[in-house]
Amino acid sequence: MADIHPQLENDCLIIGRFPLCNLLLNKDANYPWFILVPDREDIGEIYQLSATDQQQLIRESSYLSKELATHFEADKMNVAALGNIVPQLHIHLIVRYKNDIAWPAPVWGHAAPKPYREDQLDDLLEKLRGLCLSDFVYSDL
Numbered sequence: 001m002a003d004i005h006p007q008l009e010n011d012c013l014i015i016g017r018f019p020l021c022n023l024l025l026n027k028d029a030n031y032p033w034f035i036l037v038p039d040r041e042d043i044g045e046i047y048q049l050s051a052t053d054q055q056q057l058i059r060e061s062s063y064l065s066k067e068l069a070t071h072f073e074a075d076k077m078n079v080a081a082l083g084n085i086v087p088q089l090h091i092h093l094i095v096r097y098k099n100d101i102a103w104p105a106p107v108w109g110h111a112a113p114k115p116y117r118e119d120q121l122d123d124l125l126e127k128l129r130g131l132c133l134s135d136f137v138y139s140d141l
Helices: 006-011 051-071 118-129
Strands: 012-017 021-026 033-038 076-080 091-096
Touching: 006 012, 021 051, 033 051, 051 076, 051 091
Parallel strands: none
Antiparallel strands: 012 021, 021 033, 033 091, 076 091
């Protein structure tokens, strides 16, 4: 199992895992912000994954994006692999709303991260559990 970059560990909670990727929740309560991290060593770019892993990454990110968009009633899903700060390959899946604090701008650098209150986090995790994600195993939170 590949280590998750310390910056991601600091900024996120590990929610669980799909066959290829760990699923993290960014601790910024301004947005429902999820991150997929492939469980592979020394991978910084999608093209560095095997062809099979590339296909699995697309399946997992597309599937999760659709489920999040539907169940969180997103106005838009932002999906991106930037890696300018964290070199480990990770895919951001951010549920966006026309009334969120940064709309329509990108979320990066727009507002200071807002920590989740315990009740907010519980509500979000409960909503996520309601998705009944296939091929997904939840971590002990």
